[in-house]
Amino acid sequence: MVEVQHLTKRYGSFTAVDDLSFQVERGEILGFLGPNGAGKTTTMRILTGYQPASEGSARIGGFDVFEQPIEAKRRTGYLPETPPLYPEMTVFEYLHFVARINDVAPGNRTSQIGAAMERTNITDMTDRYCGKLSKGYRQRVGLAQALLHNPEVLILDEPTAGLDPRQIIETRRLITELAGDHTIILSTHILPEVSQTCQRVVIINRGKVVAVDSPDNLTARLQGSQSLYLKIDTNGVDPVPTLQGIPGVVNVSSADYREGLSGFQVELAPNSDVRREVARTVVTNGWGLLELRAQQMSLEDIFLQLTTEEEPEHEDVPQPGASSPAGYEKPTEERIDG
Amino acid sequence: MGNILALVQKEVRGYFVSPIAYVLLVFFTLLFGWFYIASLNLMLQLSGGNFGMGGPQVVNVNEFMIRPLFGNTAVILLFLLPMLTMRSYAEEKRSGTIELLLTSPLSDFQIIMGKFLGALALYTLMLALTGIHIAMLFQYGEPEWGPILTGYLGLLLMGSSFISIGLAISSMTKNQIVAGVATFAVLLLFWIINWIGDASGSTAQSVLAYLSILEHFDDFSKGVIDTKHLTYYLSFIGLGLFLTAKSMDTARWNG
Numbered sequence: 001m002v003e004v005q006h007l008t009k010r011y012g013s014f015t016a017v018d019d020l021s022f023q024v025e026r027g028e029i030l031g032f033l034g035p036n037g038a039g040k041t042t043t044m045r046i047l048t049g050y051q052p053a054s055e056g057s058a059r060i061g062g063f064d065v066f067e068q069p070i071e072a073k074r075r076t077g078y079l080p081e082t083p084p085l086y087p088e089m090t091v092f093e094y095l096h097f098v099a100r101i102n103d104v105a106p107g108n109r110t111s112q113i114g115a116a117m118e119r120t121n122i123t124d125m126t127d128r129y130c131g132k133l134s135k136g137y138r139q140r141v142g143l144a145q146a147l148l149h150n151p152e153v154l155i156l157d158e159p160t161a162g163l164d165p166r167q168i169i170e171t172r173r174l175i176t177e178l179a180g181d182h183t184i185i186l187s188t189h190i191l192p193e194v195s196q197t198c199q200r201v202v203i204i205n206r207g208k209v210v211a212v213d214s215p216d217n218l219t220a221r222l223q224g225s226q227s228l229y230l231k232i233d234t235n236g237v238d239p240v241p242t243l244q245g246i247p248g249v250v251n252v253s254s255a256d257y258r259e260g261l262s263g264f265q266v267e268l269a270p271n272s273d274v275r276r277e278v279a280r281t282v283v284t285n286g287w288g289l290l291e292l293r294a295q296q297m298s299l300e301d302i303f304l305q306l307t308t309e310e311e312p313e314h315e316d317v318p319q320p321g322a323s324s325p326a327g328y329e330k331p332t333e334e335r336i337d338g
Numbered sequence: 339m340g341n342i343l344a345l346v347q348k349e350v351r352g353y354f355v356s357p358i359a360y361v362l363l364v365f366f367t368l369l370f371g372w373f374y375i376a377s378l379n380l381m382l383q384l385s386g387g388n389f390g391m392g393g394p395q396v397v398n399v400n401e402f403m404i405r406p407l408f409g410n411t412a413v414i415l416l417f418l419l420p421m422l423t424m425r426s427y428a429e430e431k432r433s434g435t436i437e438l439l440l441t442s443p444l445s446d447f448q449i450i451m452g453k454f455l456g457a458l459a460l461y462t463l464m465l466a467l468t469g470i471h472i473a474m475l476f477q478y479g480e481p482e483w484g485p486i487l488t489g490y491l492g493l494l495l496m497g498s499s500f501i502s503i504g505l506a507i508s509s510m511t512k513n514q515i516v517a518g519v520a521t522f523a524v525l526l527l528f529w530i531i532n533w534i535g536d537a538s539g540s541t542a543q544s545v546l547a548y549l550s551i552l553e554h555f556d557d558f559s560k561g562v563i564d565t566k567h568l569t570y571y572l573s574f575i576g577l578g579l580f581l582t583a584k585s586m587d588t589a590r591w592n593g
Contacts, residue, residue, distance in 0.1 A: 011592070045437075048441040050437055050440050051590055070443045070444075070445065071443075073441060073442060074443045076441070078437075080437045080438075084433075084435040084436075086348075086352070086435055087433075088352060088355035088356065089351070097344060098438070100341065101344055101345070101439070101442045101443070102442055103443060145438070
């Protein structure tokens with residue numbers, strides 16, 4: 001449905017998007033993940049025909065966005081980062097204008113506007129001026145605008161930015177619902193959003209694709225760098241040297257200390273599951289085993305790992321071990337903001 | 339075509355929900371009315387001055403009243419029309435709504451025509467309001483139709499030139515004040531461009547005189563439609579719209 005090949009966008013000497021390629025199948029939700037300034041918005045603007053690419057091509061429904069822009073745009077609904085609302089129009093007038101410039105047949109306008117308003121839950125705002133709407137409603141009117149003409153592809157630039165938690169959940173549900181009929185590309189830097197809504201994730205950093213996979217697979221493929229959380233009662237003995245002695249354990253560090261009980265973070269070598277050995281060691285030493293669980297890397301950890309240079313401050317982030325798993329390019333300098 | 343109409347309606351609506359349309363209409367008609375009275379007084383003086391020699395003279399209303407009035411109107415437009423076009427692109431770029439237009443299935447041509455015709459519609463309304471004053475002249479005098487109609491045609495063409503330049507300049511900035519001031523400055527320059535002609539050689543003078551935007555208006559108010567002037571204004575409009583298109587394209591590449 002959407003094909004992006006070797007897309008590059010340069011501004012003078014600055015390369016915003018660097019040789020980006022990916023595909024989105026019909027009905028799929030693709031999450032576009034990256035730190036601020038990674039090139040998400042630029043890529044989306046190229047896909048929507050707002051900007052041309054310096055090199056490479058992008059096709060929507062088989063139409064090149066640069067060669068046949070009108071055909072490509074007909075098949076695309078776009079919600080930019082700031083919803084493009086005219087403050088002096090009411091919500092209905094605005095959507096009516098959008099319907100007209102998107103060539104919605106006069107007979108279908110009212111029904112399609114009604115459907116879009118119902119889907120985005122803004123029917124009670126019909127006669128409000130767009131300029132008087134709250135941030136959450138602006139975002140939803142923007143979304144209604146994007147899906148009004150029933151486009152095959154929806155491109156949403158940070159659709160949940162600025163919404164309150166309840167609206168975020170509603171918007172995510174809406175996006176998931178829309179996925180059947182529409183192909184959706186959404187950008188975000190909020191990670192749970194991706195694991196909850198998207199079937200596939202493209203992580204980009206400094207304009208380059210760092211990883212493409214499903215959220216589950218991304219997590220699974222980095223399972224090699226697993227760690228354990230261990231809570232034991234040692235009666236005052238320091239268990240670290242003993243635990244370090246177990247083959248497959250890379251490092252043991254103290255994680256927390258509460259009510260006389262120590263919690264430990266046990267980092268394991270890639271692809272080794274030594275939970276049995278650890279449990280046996282604890283028991284044979286006569287310590288009380290209170291908790292032992294495998295810690296999975298959350299998408300957040302993977303994201304940080306892929307887009308951040310390893311630095312001492314990030315000790316709380318589980319390290320993947322000396323070599324990064326195959327298939328992942330390790331970026332060099334970029335760090336994420338905040 | 340339907341798309342252009344939607345854009346034109348959006349533009350006109352935009353003028354009327356913001357104070358711009360009212361400010362322009364009020365001050366344009368006020369200034370026009372002022373010049374109208376001034377020209378009327380001048381004409382009455384001219385005809386009354388001959389009382390001693392056999393009573394009031396019959397004065398040509400077209401020559402002594404309407405022609406100077408149209409000339410003054412051209413100057414009012416020079417001041418007011420930059421305010422008509424200054425926000426057309428600048429405001430959309432500032433607020434981000436230009437992104438909606440550029441990602442909708444619209445061609446640049448349609449967007450430009452929508453904005454141009456929208457501004458032209460409001461300008462036509464401004465001119466139409468002055469028709470009341472002219473109608474009063476028909477009530478009390480006997481002006482000729484011809485020069486009035488060609489005069490309006492001239493005003494329409496000249497105003498369209500102002501609008502097209504205004505659009506081009508508005509499309510180059512996000513700041514409507516910058517757009518307004520720059521448009522005014524450029525139009526002023528095209529008005530006074532022949533003033534330095536006197537000291538320079540005759541060829542330069544005739545070139546500069548040809549470029550002057552008001553110079554071409556005079557014949558229209560005399561009742562003459564000269565293809566030379568028609569070509570000038572149409573080229574001017576074409577140039578303005580062409581520059582607008584180029585500027586949209588440049589903005590797209592530079593993002």
